[in-house]
Amino acid sequence: MVKLGIMSFAHMHAYSYAACVNAMPDVELTAVWGYNLRRAKQAAQQFNARFVKDVNEFLALDLDGVIICAENTRHHALVELAASAGKWILCEKPLAPESSEAKRIVKICERERVGLGTAFPCRFAPSLMAARDQLQAGDFGDIYAVTATNHGQFPGGWFAVPEWSGGGAVMDHTVHVADLLRWMLGREFTSVYCEGGNQLHQGEIDVDDLGSLHLEMEGGIQVQHLASWSRCRSFPTWGDVTLEFIGSKGVLNVDAFNQKLTVYSDAARKAEWAPFGDNPDFGLVREFVTSIQEARDPSPNGIDGLRATEITVAAEKSMRTHRVVKL
Template sequence: MRIGVLSFAHQHAASYSENLLRLPGVDFVGIWDGDEETAAYWSQRLAVPSFATATELLDQGLDGVIICSENANHRRLVELAAGRVPAILCEKPIATTIEDGQAIIDCCRAAGTRLQIAFPVRFAPSVRELKRRLDGGELGQIYAVKCTNHGSMPGRWFVDSALAGGGAVIDHTVHVIDLLRWFWGAEVTEVYAEVGDSLLHPGLGIDDAGMLSFALSNGVYGTLDTSWSRPPSYTIWGDVKIEIVAERGAIYCDALHQYVTVAANAAGKTQWAGWSSDIDYGLMQDFVEMIRSGREPSITGEDGLRALEVALAAYEAARTGAVVQL
């Protein structure tokens, strides 16, 4: 199977590429990046060819391509790849505007190219264990969910609103909202948010803190802290934590650590369940298996668009001081 990577602007490209090299039966054909020095560095480090243009790489008879450009450039590269390759994995968020996100979905559908969005947190064993327990119904009716997706301030183009579409709120809201939609098949119906511009990093010039309150169509209420609040000295880049309160207990998940803490009344005591693995490896496995099997993507363009809608609604709520209905 022949796979290529378009752009190393997003740091996830490095992990995705290294995991591609670990997968049996995958021919990592090469890379392209708009910056020659970046392309040369990763070509040497990964020991794969670098192509002079994106089109040249796309014309290598690829079975799939992974796009890790700046958020604002997703549409341009997806439209270039659609029809040239059978499958695309596009980094999150799908786009910076609803218009571009819908255009990405439409062009892939018209070209017959399967589009998957990169939400690797779905592949954390603790998250999958959490979903298994939710699906089993052991805790009964779900009342509320408290979430965090903290991180370190990434700098570079992530703090350029023209390229990123926003700061911490658009960067981190989409991960958690995708998980909640996946857990329950429910949509966010209303959002309120407080957003801090340069709150944690004076002079940054973009939002680095955000707190969302929201309701879902299944009656669950939630909060989400999306802040770039972890210092460079922090042990890992951040966290994705979910705490759910339910009729017959509570359940807590830290996606970047190796267990789920379950406090189910029926068990009589708090339990740890789950184990750790590389979530990016799980995402690469899923993308490759999707191509091989011919099935539809597990994480669709529509999933990406719905998550983006919530992030953009949070900005609107913060701007107007009012709840935004979706």
């Protein structure tokens, strides 16, 4: 039995990870800790885990690994504690809002010889895995250009408070696609230009809610990506992850979460999309468990998290300076 703990339910993904853990017969959600005691206690109850008030007491438990779902600017401190206690770590994305913090997180885990994974569940979405296989098999020849989106609804709460989130939609919704493209095309990004800002929530929040990024990858692949919280409240779903690959042998389009029913409910007063198919979080948590059993880094690892952070930091710099930033 692999024993896991969750540190903080500040990020809503924690609820999905907890449900995934509970669905695995060989894994146990042993304990929950959080800065917000009430929220952590409730979550512990909801998922039949032990609630522990004190973080040192929590880390003294016989846990094989922890999943960190605190606010972005708290990742670094929690990784330090968990790594020092010898726990395997799966950290919510972005690994950290600043490159220096992300680097320190990677270093700490190397030093303490614990595995470190970054929570990029898109790598476990079947459509994106199939797309990667086809791209790597050369079905679309050489890839010349990519157009991507990761739109979402405004998540609210600490996501728009810079001291907790460390950034806005450009950070929140660039990391997934940046990681996916590195993984699918096996190349690194070399530069980024970003036009962005608070386009749709003026007077409401103090961070950017949209960025249009123009990036280049090794080999000169031209990439355009939209990171946003532009989906309004009446939109039928949370958002999207889409990718269009222009290759010498054809075009590949992925709309990763376009497995849905359209539901019209008078009670909801809007049309809604009900998803079906696999939950990518399950694959992410399963990989974390396997990495513990095999005493290795989970994939995607800390370096993957660091690279994604470096790209968002460069995009934010470009957004301020209106210049292309080299990576």
